[in-house]
């Protein structure tokens with residue numbers, strides 16, 4: 116330290132101002148976990164609407180048979196970009212935003228452990244998505260081979276492949292840095308007395324998610340890099356004519372891809388496990404089994420990947436292995452659902468917006484889980500695979516699953532974040548409109564898939580017309596309903612009824628001991644955590 | 652929530668319900684569920700599908716039933732005081748073990764079905780299926796017949812126009828794959844460019860067509876199930892992925908034999924042509940077969 120006298124003086128000055136940088140530069144330079152969390156969430160919200168706009172285009176084209184709006188090339192670009200933006204731009208950054216805001220205030224820390232890296236990991240994202248979005252305006256257009264990027268089709272793309280690969284690299288770097296930060300913070304900065312098994316469930320699920328990220332993202336980076344060299348540098352990793360294997364890509368991709376779905380859903384489990392006890396006014400049922408179930412799901416997520424590939428022609432033993440392991444996931448997932456229901460049982464429930472979204476999550480995510488179990492059965496998956504049944508399945512787990520949990524968490528903590536109560540009436544409107552429309556949107560897609568409609572087609576046979584029209588109407592209604600959410604958030608930021616520290620009558624946990632909004636450096640003196648407080 | 656709000660919600664729900672009901676009425680039950688199909692494989696798939704659907708429905712009704720009961724009974728507005736319990740080892744063990752038992756119950760028939768589906772031995776007819784962007788090629792290995800199968804031109808013409816003008820819009824081809832009923836047919840599936848997938852729902856299975864690799868699947872159409880069966884490419888394969896349908900024309904033994912003889916005669920008639928046009932002769936449908944299927 117003594118050898119850097121000049122710097123020390125500068126830092127000494129820094130250490131004395133405890134507020135944010137004035138003006139817009141606050142957001143560029145910020146190393147504060149709450150500012151970065153806010154940036155992440157606003158960015159995710161923006162991407163949610165960009166990806167949503169693409170989905171509206173898709174549903175408009177599918178509103179009736181024949182091609183009216185999107186030519187097939189453009190339609191494929193829309194589906195591909197919709198998925199990439201929603202997965203990497205909306206859901207994942209939204210959860211990182213939650214992690215940033217909540218982890219320090221839930222474990223009793225002043226900030227995240229690695230604040231500068233935190234700043235960097237956020238500011239990579241706008242560049243990554245600008246690069247990805249730019250492809251709509253380059254010759255050949257945006258990537259159109261699906262977010263799964265299967266070769267050889269993806270290799271027929273033009274320059275967009277290079278843009279997509281580098282964008283994925285940037286997103287991966289951002290995610291890995293975010294994950295490292297989460298792990299280091301949780302393992303090193305917990306308040307005295309907060310042992311691992313006293314951590315709130317949201318912290319547990321994020322800790323496990325962070326390990327999934329570190330294990331999965333580099334695999335994706337490797338896979339897309341091989342695509343890049345196959346396309347531009349004459350390698351043959353996935354080219355059968357050159358001795359490669361196109362199916363190998365699918366194995367590598369889904370080795371990333373299945374953990375990825377848990378990266379999006381484990382924090383949702385965490386949020387719901389915070390909210391249900393609060394509004395049931397009763398402690399979470401089976402805390403430890405929740406932790407072990409989460410860990411088992413995370414472990415299993417690495418040995419089930421080829422259930423996405425039952426039709427590629429695997430050996431029988433391979434198909435059996437992946438069928439059995441996939442079915443096994445139903446056990447820990449079931450434990451979670453049963454625990455949530457047992458938490459409600461004999462509680463004293465009220466139904467504010469966060470609770471409504473959490474309850475809808477439990478039901479609708481479970482419906483997605485059921486269709487997931489059906490898809491695990493390889494001999495029937497030969498029928499379901501690559502149809503709208505699959506589309507319905509993963510949208511159920513991601514929209515009324517992950518996205519509803521995000522809404523639940525946003526309404527739950529919005530008073531803490533902004534210092535103002537949100538408009539409960541509008542929140543309820545948002546909930547009911549979203550819940551009805553999301554089912555009108557996605558439930559008929561089960562029927563379409565079973566009746567034989569393949570996914571990723573811009574046009575369809577006339578017998579699929581009715582359900583597609585209904586699905587599209589649901590889609591437009593769902594899209595419009597989300598504007599209410601933006602207005603509610605805007606209103607809460609602007610002002611409104613002052614929120615108390617505890618906000619909710621039944622809320623427990625360190626974040627509710629801080630003021631609403633919390634001070635700029637959350638916990639300057641670490642609180643003490645006792646067993647009674649941790650599990651009440 | 653005010654009374655007007657409730658009424659508005661109710662009428663919205665009614666409108667959606669009515670729309671859904673009318674769609675169901677027009678589309679019929681076959682538009683809601685997996686087809687039973689016409690092969691042993693499709694029957695197995697259907698039975699497993701129904702079994703698992705009902706298991707899921709029963710579990711769902713039980714779990715959501717308890718949940719709604721709790722939502723009804725254990726509301727603060729009823730003046731209840733919350734209980735304090737937060738775990739029960741017995742309950743947790745029970746609801747870990749019961750799902751395991753149910754899963755084993757599912758896995759047994761699934762494993763049996765899967766083993767039968769993957770057994771392509773002792774086939775009587777072998778056909779090589781090759782996917783191209785965006786058409787299918789069928790080569791009858793024993794009989795030396797080659798067919799190309801493209802989207803029917805009337806469908807193609809209707810894409811930007813009036814789709815009702817095309818019969819079986821997007822599900823008809825210029826030349827169907829003709830198969831015999833009652834015989835075990837082995838398909839050797841591959842691709843010439845990108846990955847496609849060959850799928851006819853009524854036949855119960857799909858398989859990817861992968862360049863550089865040959866996949867196998869088998870079909871035995873039930874004896875009394877001669878007829879036309881339609882499907883589509885099921886793996887995204889570029890811009891015309893939605894426009895490469897599959898049509899199977901399943902014929903009784905004598906009808907199939909007559910068709911084979913006719914195709915072979917047509918090929919022999921074209922044989923004196925030069926090598927260059929020979930390929931064309933096999934590639935083009937005969938005038939008789941040109942009608943859309």
Ligand SMILES: [Cu+2]
Pocket residue numbers: 372373376419420422423
């Ligand atoms: Cu998976």
Ligand SMILES: [Cu+2]
Pocket residue numbers: 846847848884885886887888889891892893895
């Ligand atoms: Cu295709």
